[in-house]
Amino acid sequence: MDILALFDLSVLDSTVRLATPLLLACLAGLFSERAGIFDIGLEGKMLFAAFFSAAIAALVTINAENAEQVAQAVADAVANNDQATAQSAAEGCSGTCRFFAGVSGWLPAVWIGVLAGVSASLFLSLVHGLASITFRGNQLISGVAINFLAAGMTVLIAQDWFQQGGRTPSLIGGGRFEPITLPFAETLSGVPFIGPIYAELISGHSILVYVALLAVPGTWWLLFRTRFGLRLRAVGENPAAVDTAGVSVVGLRFVAVGICGVLCGIAGAYLATGLQAGFVKDMTAGRGFIALAALIFAKWRPWHALWATLLFGYLQAIALRPDIIEGALGFKVQVQLLDALPYILTVVILAGFVGKAIPPRAGGEPYVKER
Amino acid sequence: MDVMPKWAEVILVPLISLILAAILSALVILAIGEDPVAAVNLMITGALGSTYGWGYTLYYATNFMFTGLAVSVAFHAGLFNIGGEGQAMLGGLGVALVLLFIPWPHWTIALLAATAGAAVFGALWAAIPAYLQAKRGSHIVITTIMFNFIAAAVLNYMLVNQLRPAGSMDPATARFVETVHLPNLHEMLAPIGINFSKAAPANVSLVIAMIACVLVWLLIWRTPLGLEIRSYGKSGRAAKYAGIGAVRITMIAMLISGALAGMMAINNVMGEAERLVLNAVEGAGFIGIAVALMGRSHPFGVFLAAILFGFLYQGGAELALWTSIPRELIVVIQALVILFTGALDNMVRMPLEKIFLAARMARAPKPDRKPTEPAE
Numbered sequence: 001m002d003i004l005a006l007f008d009l010s011v012l013d014s015t016v017r018l019a020t021p022l023l024l025a026c027l028a029g030l031f032s033e034r035a036g037i038f039d040i041g042l043e044g045k046m047l048f049a050a051f052f053s054a055a056i057a058a059l060v061t062i063n064a065e066n067a068e069q070v071a072q073a074v075a076d077a078v079a080n081n082d083q084a085t086a087q088s089a090a091e092g093c094s095g096t097c098r099f100f101a102g103v104s105g106w107l108p109a110v111w112i113g114v115l116a117g118v119s120a121s122l123f124l125s126l127v128h129g130l131a132s133i134t135f136r137g138n139q140l141i142s143g144v145a146i147n148f149l150a151a152g153m154t155v156l157i158a159q160d161w162f163q164q165g166g167r168t169p170s171l172i173g174g175g176r177f178e179p180i181t182l183p184f185a186e187t188l189s190g191v192p193f194i195g196p197i198y199a200e201l202i203s204g205h206s207i208l209v210y211v212a213l214l215a216v217p218g219t220w221w222l223l224f225r226t227r228f229g230l231r232l233r234a235v236g237e238n239p240a241a242v243d244t245a246g247v248s249v250v251g252l253r254f255v256a257v258g259i260c261g262v263l264c265g266i267a268g269a270y271l272a273t274g275l276q277a278g279f280v281k282d283m284t285a286g287r288g289f290i291a292l293a294a295l296i297f298a299k300w301r302p303w304h305a306l307w308a309t310l311l312f313g314y315l316q317a318i319a320l321r322p323d324i325i326e327g328a329l330g331f332k333v334q335v336q337l338l339d340a341l342p343y344i345l346t347v348v349i350l351a352g353f354v355g356k357a358i359p360p361r362a363g364g365e366p367y368v369k370e371r
Numbered sequence: 372m373d374v375m376p377k378w379a380e381v382i383l384v385p386l387i388s389l390i391l392a393a394i395l396s397a398l399v400i401l402a403i404g405e406d407p408v409a410a411v412n413l414m415i416t417g418a419l420g421s422t423y424g425w426g427y428t429l430y431y432a433t434n435f436m437f438t439g440l441a442v443s444v445a446f447h448a449g450l451f452n453i454g455g456e457g458q459a460m461l462g463g464l465g466v467a468l469v470l471l472f473i474p475w476p477h478w479t480i481a482l483l484a485a486t487a488g489a490a491v492f493g494a495l496w497a498a499i500p501a502y503l504q505a506k507r508g509s510h511i512v513i514t515t516i517m518f519n520f521i522a523a524a525v526l527n528y529m530l531v532n533q534l535r536p537a538g539s540m541d542p543a544t545a546r547f548v549e550t551v552h553l554p555n556l557h558e559m560l561a562p563i564g565i566n567f568s569k570a571a572p573a574n575v576s577l578v579i580a581m582i583a584c585v586l587v588w589l590l591i592w593r594t595p596l597g598l599e600i601r602s603y604g605k606s607g608r609a610a611k612y613a614g615i616g617a618v619r620i621t622m623i624a625m626l627i628s629g630a631l632a633g634m635m636a637i638n639n640v641m642g643e644a645e646r647l648v649l650n651a652v653e654g655a656g657f658i659g660i661a662v663a664l665m666g667r668s669h670p671f672g673v674f675l676a677a678i679l680f681g682f683l684y685q686g687g688a689e690l691a692l693w694t695s696i697p698r699e700l701i702v703v704i705q706a707l708v709i710l711f712t713g714a715l716d717n718m719v720r721m722p723l724e725k726i727f728l729a730a731r732m733a734r735a736p737k738p739d740r741k742p743t744e745p746a747e
Contacts, residue, residue: 132714137715141664144657148703148705149706152702152704153703155697334528336531347518350503350513
């Protein structure tokens with residue numbers, strides 16, 4: 001028996017990586033639900049963003065490469081004074097190819113992918129806002145619709161664009177995020193205990209991991225230290241009061257749903273361009289719902305969201321290493337139990353046996369202005 | 372306030388929502404470079420052009436009737452049961468346990484027992500979220516979502532570690548014995564001279580699903596319990612004032628809902644696969660949401676919507692077979708139906724209400740208004 005083996009550095013390292021999409025999606029849900037809009041469409045938004053970030057990043061890298069080859073061919077032909085060949089070679093890159101190649105000049109492909117993913121996720125946020133804020137529809141039903149829309153559309157478009165059975169080509173080179181080595185990681189790695197932790201656990205992740213971690217204090221500051229945050233929370237508790245104060249309930253809720261879309265977009269982009277290299281069908285695999293569970297677990301608070309998602313990320317990480325569990329505990333733990341544990345814990349929390357989780361009071365109810 | 376006549380409420384609003392969903396679906400098909408008209412034609416011949424196609428359409432429809440009714444009953448009580456998927460998985464487990472370990476002499480008795488097993492397991496899986504909603508106020512949508520994932524883990528464990536026959540790599544139970552084979556439509560219709568396709572999986576469960584539609588209609592509109600469920604769904608506070616217990620109605624409605632979702636297993640597990648496999652439910656629990664929304668939670672509406680979705684499912688499979696349109700098109704259509712008939716309902720309803728109101732104003736003579744006397 002060696003309990004410490006459960007906290008092997010490699011397990012903790014993958015905990016951080018697996019917790020990142022959960023954390024971003026959880027904070028996304030936090031903004032939306034704190035403003036009184038339930039969002040069970042986190043899963044769909046992440047999936048949509050994952051697909052579009054991978055697809056656009058792939059298109060940019062492929063077309064940029066193609067454009068380079070074409071340019072080389074044209075240059076060769078011009079050098080040989082062969083006008084006809086130059087012209088036919090130039091036709092090898094026209095229209096969409098030129099567009100993507102041109103775009104790749106401004107930004108690295110992966111960042112264009114992130115922008116595309118965030119836009120795609122924002123589009124679904126807009127649909128959700130339209131249904132649940134403007135037309136006062138059922139927010140839960142809208143969320144269900146968004147999840148299915150994303151599950152279907154991603155495969156449909158992927159098949160149309162790439163013909164690879166609902167996936168994108170694997171991202172190479174500039175199409176995905178590289179790990180960042182933090183300063184002094186090399187020099188400090190010799191220091192006992194702290195060195196390896198700094199070098200392996202804290203350093204060496206892709207930039208979106210650090211973005212997610214910084215989003216925690218950012219969310220806290222925005223929600224609890226600014227006027228905007230106060231109003232946003234108020235609109236989730238008592239929208240009539242906010243309306244009476246002369247602040248637009250509809251406007252605030254749309255902003256909250258929009259922030260939710262941006263964060264879900266980053267989460268999805270991280271899945272496809274950071275954690276993995278490309279999009280595969282249903283790649284979110286329930287992460288949106290685990291994030292929702294973490295949100296309840298965290299009782300709608302940013303710092304608690306970090307701990308909850310780290311816990312759920314750890315459960316995912318350890319589930320991948322049954323050998324470590326068996327070595328540490330001396331007996332086998334069913335993988336299925338580890339898979340189900342986040343959900344079971346959430347139900348226990350929801351049941352109020354271990355501290356009660358009370359959602360924002362106006363959550364799920366469309367606001368009707370009194371006439 | 373009834374602004375619209377009943378026919379507009381029951382037929383016009385869903386029809387317009389459906390047309391909107393259909394137009395968007397057609398645009399999606401156009402956008403991926405296929406011809407929507409050709410696609411619809413292919414779907415119709417594939418799903419309705421032969422008894423084989425009809426057999427699959429009705430097989431899927433049977434699943435969706437059960438899950439659609441399940442969602443509807445909960446809707447009537449003001450509850451959103453999103454856990455049909457998990458309840459149907461557990462229903463499958465119930466069917467498998469009943470059929471694997473008891474030697475049944477004849478399929479009729481086995482069917483009764485399997486139905487009971489499926490209903491009990493489905494109801495039990497709905498009971499915990501229902502109890503937590505009723506007693507502890509935990510939001511039933513969240514708990515039923517969580518229970519879907521827990522059900523998947525339970526089923527995975529049972530199939531991989533317990534029920535899998537020795538030496539088999541496939542996470543599935545052994546085949547059920549031949550005596551519990553349910554007659555399919557070919558065997559049922561042959562005596563009256565109809566030569567139905569032998570290969571199609573539609574079976575006697577279809578009849579049970581239709582009986583369930585009638586029973587749910589009786590329950591909701593013709594029994595005191597149904598009245599209580601509907602009043603609780605319309606206004607929990609008013610119902611409480613009338614002496615209707617919130618805990619009791621929540622529990623009963625969810626138990627019935629879970630039982631109906633679980634009963635789907637007699638169709639897909641006992642009738643079709645004749646063993647329990649890992650992904651037996653195939654999302655039918657979620658399609659129940661679309662079916663219930665489209666059918667306006669009325670059993671007859673659910674019946675029609677289930678057949679429409681059965682058609683879409685079988686038609687979609689044919690499309691995937693013959694064209695480059697993947698099966699996921701059906702998921703998109705399903706999403707659009709849920710979006711327009713469920714979440715964007717008011718988008719259709721609000722302008723229609725305005726039109727009807729204007730029409731009524733124009734028809735009715737204006738009440739002559741006398742200027743009120745100013746207060747002394």
